[in-house]
Amino acid sequence: xxxxxxxxxxxxxxxxxxxxxxxxxxxxxxxxxxxxxxxxxxxxxxxxxxxxxxxxxxx
Amino acid sequence: xxxxxxxxxxxxxxxxxxxxxxxxxxxxxxxxxxxxxxxxxxxxxxxxxxxxxxxxxxxxxxxxxxxxxxxxxxxxxxxxxxxxxxxxxxxxxxxxxxxxxxxxxxxxxxxxxxxxxxxxxxxxxxxxxxxxxxxxxxxxxxxxxxxxxxxxxxxxxxxxxxxxxxxxxxxxxxxxxxxxxxxxxxxxxxxxxxxxxxxxxxxxxxxxxxxxxxxxxxxxxxxxxxxxxxxxxxxxxxxxxxxxxxxxxxxxxxxxxxxxxxxxxxxxxxxxxxxxxxxxxxxxxxxxxxxxxxxxxxxxxxxxxxxxxxxxxxxxxxxxxxxxxxxxxxxxxxxxxxxxxxxxxxxxxxxxxxxxxxxxxxxxxxxxxxxxxxxxxxxxxxxxxxxxxxxxxxxxxxxxxxxxxxxxxxxx
Numbered sequence: 055x056x057x058x059x060x061x062x063x064x065x066x067x068x069x070x071x072x073x074x075x076x077x078x079x080x081x082x083x084x085x086x087x088x089x090x091x092x093x094x095x096x097x098x099x100x101x102x103x104x105x106x107x108x109x110x111x112x113x
Numbered sequence: 114x115x116x117x118x119x120x121x122x123x124x125x126x127x128x129x130x131x132x133x134x135x136x137x138x139x140x141x142x143x144x145x146x147x148x149x150x151x152x153x154x155x156x157x158x159x160x161x162x163x164x165x166x167x168x169x170x171x172x173x174x175x176x177x178x179x180x181x182x183x184x185x186x187x188x189x190x191x192x193x194x195x196x197x198x199x200x201x202x203x204x205x206x207x208x209x210x211x212x213x214x215x216x217x218x219x220x221x222x223x224x225x226x227x228x229x230x231x232x233x234x235x236x237x238x239x240x241x242x243x244x245x246x247x248x249x250x251x252x253x254x255x256x257x258x259x260x261x262x263x264x265x266x267x268x269x270x271x272x273x274x275x276x277x278x279x280x281x282x283x284x285x286x287x288x289x290x291x292x293x294x295x296x297x298x299x300x301x302x303x304x305x306x307x308x309x310x311x312x313x314x315x316x317x318x319x320x321x322x323x324x325x326x327x328x329x330x331x332x333x334x335x336x337x338x339x340x341x342x343x344x345x346x347x348x349x350x351x352x353x354x355x356x357x358x359x360x361x362x363x364x365x366x367x368x369x370x371x372x373x374x375x376x377x378x379x380x381x382x383x384x385x386x387x388x389x390x391x392x393x394x395x396x397x398x399x400x401x402x403x404x405x406x407x408x409x410x411x412x413x414x415x416x417x418x419x420x421x422x423x424x425x426x427x428x429x430x431x432x433x434x435x436x437x438x439x440x441x442x443x444x445x446x447x448x449x450x451x452x453x454x455x456x457x458x459x460x461x462x463x464x465x466x467x468x469x470x471x472x473x474x475x476x477x478x479x480x481x482x483x484x485x486x487x488x489x490x491x492x493x494x495x496x497x498x499x500x501x502x503x504x505x506x507x508x509x510x511x512x513x514x515x516x517x518x519x520x521x522x523x524x525x
Contacts (some may be wrong), residue, residue, distance in 0.1 A: 060476045067472025074269065074465055075185045087464050092376045094471045100477075106429045107306065 055104035062097025066090045117208050120339040123332045124212065127219040131158055134226050136322030137384060137447020138434045141313035142233045145501025147509035153229050153241050160242045161225035161249035163359020165218050170203075171196040172254040173217055175210040176341075184257065189264040194258045209391040213340055213488045217257060220280050220333070221249040227284025230434025231292040232491070235498055238506050240489045248287055256283055256474055261341045261382035266469065270462040273333035274342050275395030275446040282470050283478070285392075285441025290479040296487050299430030299498050308425050311433070316380045323364075323384040330356050330391045338399035350398055355398040356391065359410035363443070364412030381416055386437040389417035393447030397454055405454045412450070413443040430500050445470070 073086030133408065135154035135482055142150050160463055174194020182189040196202065203382050205211040215337050225245035232241065313319060335352045338344035344352070367386025371379040393413035394406065397411055401409065420438035422442040424430040445467060452463035485491075497505035 055256065063472050063476045070465060070468040075188070075190065080461065084461055084464075085463060087468065090155075090472070091464065091468050094413060094468060094523055097469075098471060098475075102294075102428050107296065107302070 059097045059099075059104060060100030062100060063094050064066060064097075066092070066094030069093060078093055116264055116339050116344075116346050117212055117494050119349065120336045121214055121215075122501060123336040123339070123349070123496055124216050124219065125331050126304075127223065128217070129224055130326050130333065131226055132135060133322045133324070133388075134223070134399035136325060138230045138233060138320045138322075138436075140315040140318030140320075141381065141434045143309055143311065143501070144314040144515060145510065146234045146503055147314060148509070149238065149502035149506055150229070150233055152507060154226050154243050156238060157229060157245040159226050159392075160221040160245045161222040162218050164246045164250040165221040165254070166200055167403050168173055168198055168250050169221055169254040170194075170200055170214045170217055171198050173213075173257045173442070174252070174262040175213045176261075176267070177262075180222055180263060180419040181260070191263055191268065192259070192265060193255060196263050197433070199336025207473070209340070213261070214337075215518070216336055216340055217254070217261075219254050220257070220276055223276075223329075223333075224253045224280045224284040224287075225249050227281070227436050228288040228291045229244070230439075231288035232295055232300050233433040233492035234502060235295055235493050236291065236491055237493050240485060240491045243286070243485050243489055244291065244482055244491075247470070248283075248478070252287070252474060252478050252481065253279070259469070260466070261337075266466055267460070270458060270459055271344070271466045272400070272451050272462070273396045273403055273466070274344070274399045274446065277392060277394075277396035277444045277451075278466050278470060281392040281395060281440040281475055281482050282448065283365030284445055285437055285439070286470060286475045287440060287478045287482070288436040290475070290482045291434050291491070292430050292437065293479070294482055295431075295492050297429060298433070299495065301431045303427060306429055307430075308429075312432070313381060315513060319381055319384045323387045324358075326388055326431030327357065327360055330360070330394065334398040336393050337395070339412045342399065344399050351403075352398045354403055355401060355406035356394045358403055358406040358496065359390040359394035359398065359413065360387045361390070362407045362410030363387050363393070363414030363417070366411045370415055370418045371476050382421065382435075384441050385421065389413045389439045389443035393443045393450070393484065395444075397451040398469070400451075402456045405463070409447065409454065410449050417443050417444055437504040 069090030086096045124162045132432035154219040179195040191233040218249045225248045251501045258264045364387040365382045368378040392411045421435045
């Protein structure tokens with residue numbers, strides 16, 4: 055899950071980069087930028103949850 | 114006095130930020146690891162400045178000097194500097210680049226010191242130095258090139274005068290990665306994953322460290338604005354006022370929140386609120402009004418307070434010095450706020466910067482630290498943690514007259 059989360063973070067960034075490089079209008083750029091950031095947030099949540107220690111680890 | 118001469122003098126204030134953060138981290142750890150904490154700061158700073166001079170500035174570069182660019186859809190995107198190693202070819206008599214190299218050297222060291230706060234009491238000295246080398250030799254210079262070296266974020270109009278994104282958030286996200294890789298200190302969580310308080314050993318160090326850091330931030334915010342955004346020396350008073358207002362309002366927000374929730378203001382958290390205000394101030398202290406600086410600091414202080422609790426309680430992230438909340442969370446707020454405070458119309462550039470920090474810097478720094486950890490384990494042994502890092506790694510306690518604390522260690 056950690057790897058999946060990290061890959062989602064990178065994917066979100068690639069969406070943002072592509073939007074900035076290829077889209078001409080500000081409004082579409084902003085929309086894709088926000089979509090990319092939403093993907094990053096999902097990735098961040100997954101990575102954070104994957105790092106929560108299990109109860110058994112503490113036993 | 115010319116702008117560059119003034120910037121040169123202000124750069125010399127930056128090491129006060131090292132001292133401030135070192136004192137804060139040390140005060141927030143238990144006495145058994147106090148000397149190790151300061152020793153780690155010195156070692157990491159030494160490694161970072163060395164590596165930065167060897168290759169960091171070569172990747173960072175300076176606007177108008179040699180760099181590599183990619184052409185996409187007919188537009189050139191400048192992505193990495195192409196300076197010589199060991200600062201070769203840099204003209205220290207001429208304007209600009211020499212000052213930027215000196216500013217960058219201190220900034221790289223500061224960024225490398227930040228993660229130490231999250232790894233206190235369990236991060237081995239050698240592996241912390243290796244992590245600092247990677248941060249100062251690759252992650253920091255690459256992002257600094259994008260922001261300050263004429264890179265693609267600068268081309269978009271991204272603003273970060275004093276290093277909120279470049280220093281604070283890069284350091285803070287590395288702190289998060291290190292904290293994840295290390296895991297919590299032994300005894301921090303019980304079997305139900307409820308955290309135990311592990312108070313630091315010296316509140317005076319923490320509070321004085323916060324005060325000392327203010328001087329360093331005067332240097333960062335003023336010199337950065339002059340070097341990279343052409344601010345005139347006459348702007349220094351405004352920058353100093355805004356920086357102080359951010360720190361002060363950050364502290365007051367924390368005092369208010371903790372007073373309301375716990376009945377008394379919390380000294381440790383308040384120092385973190387002050388530093389969170391400083392971290393948030395760097396991006397735009399040169400461009401906002403004093404009223405806007407107060408809003409920036411108030412939100413940063415409140416965010417730091419809630420973030421520290423949330424990370425510890427819900428995400429089980431053990432960050433003894435609050436480095437993640439102070440530098441990454443408050444820093445991201447500072448970068449975001451720069452989009453609507455002061456200079457208008459920068460939403461897209463600031464959001465692109467945040468997306469890059471989360472989507473590129475975090476996975477990169479996590480991956481690199483994970484790799485170092487595979488070959489050079491980060492975490493100290495159980496005995497080392499029990500006896501304290503001072504005795505285990507340095508062979509002597511910071512306070513030899515105090516009895517060993519091993520007897521109060523309990524595996525929960």
